Amino acid sequence: MSEKAIYFDSSKCTACKGCQVACKCWNNLPSPLGTNETKWSGTHQNPADINGNTRLIVTFNELAGDSKIKPVKWAFGRRACQHCTDAPCATVCPGGALVRNEDTGFVEVHQDKCVGCQYCHSVCPFDVPRYESNGLLDKTVIDKCTGCADRVSHGMAPACVSTCQPNALQFGDRDEMIAKGKEKVEWLHENGYPDACLFGENEMGGLHVIQVLKYGIEAHGQVADPQVPATAQLTQIMKPVTGALTGLTVVGLAAMFGLAVGYKRDTLAYNPETEDTVSVVTGDVVQHGDPQDDKSVVEHITENLPFGKGGK
Template sequence: MRFNEVESDGDLAWLFTRRACMHCTEAGCVKVCPTKAVFHHDLGFVAYDKDKCTGCGYCVEACPFDVPRLDGSRLTGKAKMNKCIFCIDRVTSGLEPACVKTCPPGALDFGERDAMVAKGQARVAELGGDARLYGEEELDGLHVLYVVNHSLKDHKLPVNPEVSPSVTLWQDILQPVGYGVVGVVAGGLLLNYMVARARMVKAKEGK
């Protein structure tokens, strides 16, 4: 959780914001992961397979919310990405995520996204004023929604989160080209081996 103390109408307001994966529909981490260790689960959230993670750190750089963290060192090749995985073991068993289950004041809720959007909008209408529902449209819709009644800056949430153009460039152009180059090099090496092998066989037959 992230805590921020702000002044509001002469009083101090304590703002608590859950700081974890936002499970974006348009997820930069999914786009840049070269091993597909980070992926969209069928239920919509962003999951990851730690065994496939190489610790490259691309996901850390691509996240507009600065969420993923690397445990270990990139230099040793033993680093692994770590983030909220929506309690995949509980959710796929029909249970609530642990954070929702254990939240004492019931500030967290869990359910189908459409139902959560409707509930969030109802809460915004109840609060009135500057209250708004964050995550309904950002990055094509987040799977973690916030009802906020202070500025996004006070909650330390980005106003217009976006996936960097360099991420799209990497996924759509550079990465496929890289795979193509590797394929060409591998094909060239194979062809070179076959030609060299044929020459060796021919030389032996000539003797």
């Protein structure tokens, strides 16, 4: 299977939020039902941002128009996981809850493996991963767009794509989506939109959400020149070091266990009045006074063994 991508054309988007609803329905994500339970953002954007139960939202950005006929320009956007090739969230995840599918390119989620550390949230340049309280797992776990891995594996398009009426969302091989995007950007340039650009071809090693942004990157709420945070890079460097240290620790513990086999030592008690150290088991005086112990740790460990220094 060739790598896949979701294609978003902001010039075709009507902000109907059909994709947002489809994501909720397919993934069985709840919404607040109480009166005034959701804080109003002051715009048509609702909710104000993605959260533990909302993986995708349509963003609304108002721009000043350039004529009396069109005083306001709407820059609609798509806010969700970008599915990076160089995905720092998957790099830092200690439990394997976030895994990049090498066939599709999407970063999939395995909530049962999430330990709730929230490292992924701290390293994502797009501020995407969110957390939810999962009743079935009885813990707080990662929640983000999965690219509808369950649908894609059966030859279907993601739920958001399947419901888009104006065809602003499409799905297919990544190379084809990039070619489609470049063609559309060229058309927009020729028709009065000089700031139009393609986002996702090269960012973060290549994203698997390819976007045609009619008014430019920042106007549509995207991150210009996203970078892998230094914390994620440090984690990559430390992984082999950590593995080596772990191996040495295991070897060391095994050696200590071997030295300790058969080792027994009397339980001792110190009498401050007589300054004698006495064996609790036999009552014999083991040592007079309280001198500095001149034996090494190894000598103490091996003194009762049937081999080595203790056993000659």
